[in-house]
Amino acid sequence: MDIKEKRIIEVVNTLKDDIFDFTSRLVSKASTLGNETEAVCVMEEELRKLSFEPVKIPIDATELSKHPGYAPVEWEYNNKENVVATRKASGHGGRSALFNGHLDVVSAEPSSFWARDPFNPVIFDGWLYGRGAGDMKSGVAAMTYAAYAIEKSGFGLKAPVTIQGVIEEECTGNGALACLNAGYDADAILIPEPWGPTILTNQVGVLWFKVLVQGAASHVQSTSSGANAIEKCFLIISALRGFEDELNKPEGIPKAYSTIPHPLNLNIGVIKGGDWPSTVPASAEFHCRISFFPGVSFDDMRQKIIQTIQKIAEKDTWLHKIPPKIEFYGFRSPGHSISRDIPALQTLNDCHKELTGEDAKEYISTCTTDLRVFHLFGKGQATCYGPIAENIHAANERVNLESIINVAETYALFLSRWCGLIE
Ligand SMILES: [Zn+2]
Structure with a gap:
């Protein structure tokens, strides 16, 4: 790492408490299907606080149902929105990046199986507990603050970076599709699904x-x-x-x-x-x-x-x-299979290696994620790399605090190398 990159990593570490606090505020909103609005608003406010310019992207079923990637649903799309912010490039010649994270969570039922209230997050012994803590509100916080850390370090990027908080990842993928359909895409897309600091190459x-x-x-x-x-x-x-x-x-x-x-x-x-x-x-x-x-x-x-x-x-x-x-x-959703040798994944691996001394493990997924939208209909190279979580979709979900900061560090380093830094 050069001196600028070291500075960025230091800044990420000064933002630890903000990242945990933002995660907790997101977890406290029980954003199950049909109840996503409050979590989306928390993210919108956070983006504004960090001087991004968030816009809401609705899921317009009439419009989106013409798209081949649309998943038909049995519920109404009234006032269902995602939140997106793009920070413009401060120069040119770089490659653009997009962080996508979902704000919806699965139900916490039966809540009697939990040791504590699933929507009243608590931190102890190095873990943050709550529904959505791992899947994937901590990842959303990490990616948001990774982008913020670049600016807070006094740098700009040679290409734009977009942050997306989407809904309906857990049931349709229509949230991410609506954002792509609204024109939000990039050369590289990273999704902090909580499979740990691995590089996803295959998903079913x-x-x-x-x-x-x-x-x-x-x-x-x-x-x-x-x-x-x-x-x-x-x-x-x-x-x-x-x-x-x-x-x-x-x-x-x-x-x-x-x-x-x-x-x-x-x-x-x-x-x-x-x-x-x-x-x-x-x-x-x-x-x-x-x-x-x-x-x-x-x-x-x-x-x-x-x-x-x-x-x-x-x-x-x-x-x-x-x-x-x-x-x-x-x-x-169809599955996909890519090589880990493509440039965006290589850069991500280099950043991981720089920070840990080891290559990132490859992850072969037996479930689906919003990656599909970018692979099938977008222009960029996309993968998942995220924090370490346990009991996702089960009682007593928790995410490892250190791993959240590690993701934020890797993402910030990725931005500096993929997009290119400007002083
Ligand atoms: Zn997820």
Whole structure:
């Protein structure tokens, strides 16, 4: 590191408490689906305080639904906004950068499983606890302050840097897509997903669907005259588990995923049905998330899921008569695979190595992130590199404090080398 870079790293370290404080304020807003506004406002205020010029980017469903990357949803898009700020270049000749972080979180239920209130963040023993602490509000704070540290150190950049706080990463990706569609893109994109200080090169595709089963209600004294919709769900779920096994057969696994045990997962995330212990339930539904390898299309997977369910339905007298309905909503994201030798990832690795003495490990992801938007529809080279977190999407989520600052340091160094510093 030269003297300027050392100065930037020092400044990042003077901002530690601000980074933790900003993270905590974001975590205190329970930004689950439909409740994202307050967290977006906290970010907007922070950006303004740090002399960025934030603008809100709405998700306009009418407009965005024409985009091939749009994921259809079952909810309304009224006043759903992302927040974006671009700091203009102070010179020319550099390469632009964009930090993208999501402000939405998954539900903290059952909250009784938590040792403390998931939305009242606390810090102890070097960790910050709360829903979204790791996934990914600490990353948002790190990236924001990394960009701020450049200016606070008295430098400018030879190319613009954009900061995005987006919503709906956990269900559709429509937040990030709306920002890209509004023209926010860059030569390099970094997302601080909490997989640790690694460089993501592969991520699977993910889709959501739900299955609606109709049964026939009857009194339990004559259950044979009814058709139990809940038990019919079991039948379909077991067929889908068979499909999942097929997908994970060794001969179909690409090289990048060959060392990961069971890389593709089906999750039955929601099940509903029935309303009385002594009545045979007349309807039931379950909602699923399933992943697929890079190179496979959403349409292909959709077709295979429909065929799997049709096949089992034909074998069952009741389901043959009244076939289940299958609806695809939310995620419909293809996966992607890139080389870690491309320039932006190399620069990121150099920065990591400069600060730690080691190459960053490569990360092969078995879930999806907003990277898809940039890979499929943007111009830049994009990866994830973030803090170390535990129990994300589970009770007692926490993020390691030191790792947040390490991300901010790497990001700040990345900006200075990728965009180019100006005094
Ligand atoms: Zn996340």
